[in-house]
Amino acid sequence: MEDQNQESSDPVVALSLCDSTPLLWRAQDLRTVRSQSVVGALLGSLPRAPRQNLKLGRPLLLLPEEERLLRERHAAAFPPRNQDVERAEFQQQYEEEQQRSFEEQSVFALEDRKSALQRAMTSSQSALQRRLLDLDQNFTFPRSALAIQLSTTRAGLNYCPEARAFLQLDWPIRDQGNAQFDTRYLVFRDLWGRGFFLTSAGKFGGDFLVYPGDPLRFHAHFIAICLSLDEPVSLLDILAAARLGCNVKKTVLLCSPAPNGPVHYTSVQWSGMV
Amino acid sequence: MAEVMDGTKKRGETEPPNWILQHPVMKELEVGDSTQLHAAFLVFMDLTEVRQWTKVTYAESPELQLVLLEAKEKDGGPVQTVLPLPVHRSLSHRSIRHLLDRGFPLLLCAVASDSTLVYQRMTDGLVTPEPPVGLFHDAGRRQKQRRRKQ
Helix, strand or coil: CHHHCCCCCCCCEECEEECCEEEECCHHHHHHHHHCCECCEEEECECCECCCCCCCEEEEECCHHHHHHHHHCCCEECCCCCHHHHHHHHHHHHHHHHHHHHHHHHHHHHHHHHHHHHHHCCCCCHHHHHHHHHHHHHCCCCHHHCCCCCCCCCCCCCCCHHHHHHHCCCHHHHCCCCHHHHHHHHHHHHHHHCCCEEEECHHHCCCEEEECCCCCCCCCCEEEEECCCCCEEEHHHHHHHHHHHHHCCCEEEEEEECCCCCEEEEEEEECCCC | CCCCCCCCCCCCCCCHHHHHHHCHHHHCCCCCCHHHHHHHHHHHHHHHHHCCCEEEEEEEECCCCEEEEEEECCCCCCEEEEEEEECCCEEEHHHHHHHHCCCCCEEEEEECCCCCEEEEEEEECCCCCCCCCCCCCCHHHHHHHHHHHC
């Protein structure tokens, strides 16, 4: 718990942006942020179990609050965007791989062809024997028959430059201040600083689900609802949230950051008075 | 239900529902509009007559312009603040903090238009919920066991 407040000594994690959505791709990055109590949400389809939603794979989607927290602690950063250099490197790498693959496949294709001819020869058929001798000199493996292998373990999104420019159109909007976002972020940071793990609480009508430890080991204790201190809340909404909390055995937490720093928490529970 | 205001009477008293506001204790309250006072009265009756709480008294919050109740569940128990509020009202977190600052456990009582009452406990800080009671039954496993028995 001590390093919650210090800057992390773990390697800096590389953030990828898809439009304005922050994603993490590398497995080691996911492990790093998990060790810093940031959970995120997996989005990707697993190749061997594609048509289900229970077990998902990379990339990891970060909440806006998680991304901001990691960036402020210098635990995550955007990799440098020198597109042209990257593209040229990738292109060269790809072409070299293709050439190597082609040469290997030519050798195998020749071997295959020879053994096919040998199997076809039942006796010393002179026509076939001549073809076999010719093969070594005249065999060419056509480029169109090349089997192309694409490595999918390469991390990052390698869009072509036109697509990338399109995806970055909304970039300026990300940095705009937003009072509601600030409220949520201050609550997130405070609860995270106390050692809780937080995930989004869409299924429960709240802002965050608060776990006392790793979500894989614990049930959530709280449904956090972030409000500003003066925002009027309809009593019906408080009742609905409290009732839901009671049914799922979680306490509803009303959270408001005070202007001078501390965050005020009020627990709402059913009184038990039927 | 028109309220007739004239010099001699504090509040209109021509229609039956206003008899509640004629009660000597209710008459003395200076804050709270008539719906909130009505809600307070219903909670007062619930706590005193139905639940038999003791030392139930009205209190006022001038800052919030609301009527409150203070009561003890039993003799010797702690005094609690009860906020009776009609269900269509809204409340700010700041007001809730203000009431918590009074130093007593706080109960919010929401009063519906049909006089249904629901009490919610509001506490400062993070109150861990009760853990689920009883053995953990995996519903899927039970179904499989049933199938195997067949």
